[in-house]
Amino acid sequence: MLNIAIDDKDALYRNGMQMFLEEVFLEEQNEPVQFNYLTKKNAIQADVIVKSFMAGAEYICQPMLKYRSKPGLIIGIYSGDKSPYHDGMPLCIKNIVFINRSEPLSTAREQVVQAWKDNIENPEVLPCKKCLKCKYRSLTPQQMMIAKYLLQGNDIIDIAELLEINVKTVSAHKRLMMSKFNLSSDCELLHFLSNLKKHNPPVHLFP
16 A cells, blocks of 8 residues: 655645545556655655645755655645746755646646656665755845744835844845745745745744
């Protein structure tokens, strides 16, 4: 039996994905599947992991995924027109296959089947624990402070006063954050920072 762990807040999409994967793997592997909600514990032994990725998340360390003990398929679910694939993919998601929420089922099926075959035929030693060699991106200490105040609802003028720095400096750091994680709007930036606070928190700055 294949163990599939899913992390997606959209219950309707999650249920549809479960039905889709159950059909795919019954036909491809001729064995049943078992679904669980993704946790750090079951991520270690899951054969397939399905995880939603908001804009920018494909650039950062994914702590829940870096302790996997055996090769397995990771399916990243994303929205929008921007492809999340890039050259500096963190090691913990190096072999991920991304599927857009609006992807036709036939295309999604081809991607999953091919990725699974590649995984079975050419299993690799997981490189995800070699964090010092990873290209994941993070915020600088100054950017973390600015991020904290942005999440509290402050604008760049407020932040400049709170940190006693120039407004242009705050604005430049904000642009750098957006460029570093390929974010297109203030809305994407705030969602990204909120996600970073929840899933990869710099504790001393995000109490």
